[in-house]
Amino acid sequence: MNNIITIRFSALLILLVAALVTACKKGDNNALTPDLGTRVAGKYTYSELKTGGKTYPASDTNLKGTITLTRQTPTTVAIQLAIVHKATNEAFADDAAEDVDVVEAASGTIELHYNGDTIAKINGSKISIEGEDDAGTVFTLFATK
CATH class of the missing domain: 2.40.128 (Lipocalin)
Known part of the structure; x- marks a missing residue:
């Protein structure tokens, strides 16, 4: 049972990190100037x-x-x-x-x-x-x- 909670927590953590990384835009700030x-x-x-x-x-x-x-x-x-x-x-x-x-x-x-x-x-x-x-x-x- 502990194993299932650890796996779910790890999977949730990986999804959260992936969402944060893909949410960051790599924009060209020079386009604003x-x-x-x-x-x-x-x-x-x-x-x-x-x-x-x-x-x-x-x-x-x-x-x-x-x-x-x-x-x-x-x-x-x-x-x-x-x-x-x-x-x-x-x-x-x-x-x-x-x-x-x-x-x-x-x-x-x-x-x-x-x-x-x-x-x-x-x-x-x-x-x-x-x-x-x-x-x-x-x-x-x-x-x-």
Whole structure:
């Protein structure tokens, strides 16, 4: 009688272990992480302007607008700048490009490369684009997603 109880207990234990082992999924956790193109895609609203060593919030400038990134492939996006003067709606930075490479930099930032040049950097939810106005003044536009 003791033998029958031991055999039943052993069989039950084997079934329980088998059920636990087969219940564990071996999934690819990378499938949950979106590709770079998807991660950076979206509409970024102009938030700051840096020029002459000073940074100005959007409310203290005469600019408004957006920067839109649209995913094309896992590693490329299209970019559309639509930054205008508040008072006149005249274009300040109105440009577009397709097949912009999205590259993860060693520093943890994401860079946008076009024709071999870095045209923008994304750090978290903030994109920055450096430029130069007609007078030769260097500036950096910031926009937040």
